[in-house]
Amino acid sequence: MTPHPPLTEHYSGNDGKTAYINQLFDAGSKHYDAISDWGFLHSGPFYNRWALRRHGLRKGDQVLDVACGTGSVAVEAARILGSADTVTCLDPSEGMLSVARRKLRARFVVGRAEQLPFSDDSFDFLTMGFALRHVTGLEEAFREYLRVLKPGGKVLILEITKPSGRAGAFLFRLYFGRIYPFLTRVFTRSRDAQAMMVYFWETMDACVRPESVLGALRSVGFVEAKRIGLLGLFSEYTAVKGPPTG
Ligand SMILES: C[S@@+](CC[C@H](N)C(=O)[O-])C[C@H]1O[C@@H](n2cnc3c(N)ncnc32)[C@H](O)[C@@H]1O
Numbered sequence: 001m002t003p004h005p006p007l008t009e010h011y012s013g014n015d016g017k018t019a020y021i022n023q024l025f026d027a028g029s030k031h032y033d034a035i036s037d038w039g040f041l042h043s044g045p046f047y048n049r050w051a052l053r054r055h056g057l058r059k060g061d062q063v064l065d066v067a068c069g070t071g072s073v074a075v076e077a078a079r080i081l082g083s084a085d086t087v088t089c090l091d092p093s094e095g096m097l098s099v100a101r102r103k104l105r106a107r108f109v110v111g112r113a114e115q116l117p118f119s120d121d122s123f124d125f126l127t128m129g130f131a132l133r134h135v136t137g138l139e140e141a142f143r144e145y146l147r148v149l150k151p152g153g154k155v156l157i158l159e160i161t162k163p164s165g166r167a168g169a170f171l172f173r174l175y176f177g178r179i180y181p182f183l184t185r186v187f188t189r190s191r192d193a194q195a196m197m198v199y200f201w202e203t204m205d206a207c208v209r210p211e212s213v214l215g216a217l218r219s220v221g222f223v224e225a226k227r228i229g230l231l232g233l234f235s236e237y238t239a240v241k242g243p244p245t246g
Pocket of ligand 1: 021022025036066067068069070071072073090091092093096111112113114128129130131134135136
């Protein structure tokens with residue numbers, strides 16, 4: 001299952017999607033931190049750390065942050081772990097990775113969620129922050145997450161979900177569809193940054209509902225797949241790799 005139908009005004013086919021997204025984040029990378037900082041009222045570091053703690057990240061865990069971007073989730077993971085020695089950050093965008101490399105001394109790898117360049121049973125905790133909409137296939141990515149996690153390992157996916165009520169959906173559309181891209185252009189004076197935020201909105205608007213994400217996690221073999229919704233806006237998906245069978 002794809003996380004949303006193809007956005008054919010931007011690309012066609014999976015290869016087109018991958019190339020479009022790469023170019024988008026490479027070009028917008030130098031603005032990404034500032035935009036997400038004011039756009040979410042400076043809540044990002046606190047929220048990421050709070051979510052990681054609540055979902056059980058512990059000292060000593062081998063962590064893989066898929067779609068690390070500029071390192072927002074990985075930095076908070078390293079803070080909880082006490083160092084970045086056991087943190088691996090993966091992203092396809094060299095632009096985003098180059099910003100992340102300046103923030104923490106983790107292991108950085110260029111790659112994509114759908115084809116992780118790691119051996120089976122390598123990690124205790126796998127995170128993906130606000131990037132699920134960019135994979136080409138949910139099951140494709142989740143199969144890889146299951147493979148690289150150790151038995152008992154946990155996946156934590158943070159996402160933004162369009163509210164289901166009419167008033168919430170209206171405010172969501174107004175803010176993410178209009179105000180956020182407009183202010184991005186005004187503050188950054190960058191068309192690339194604005195394009196990144198327009199695409200951010202379009203993918204959230206078109207994204208599959210949470211039940212489909214949970215269904216995809218279960219279908220590849222994860223157990224205890226759950227979603228916690230916060231403020232009618234944030235989704236935290238978690239699931240566990242069960243013990244070896246047979
Ligand atoms: C909105 S940013 C999120 C970055 C970071 N996780 C955060 O919380 O700020 C989305 C990131 O997903 C990455 N990305 C896009 N397609 C991907 C894929 N197929 N696999 C892994 N990462 C991908 C982009 O390069 C970008 O850095």
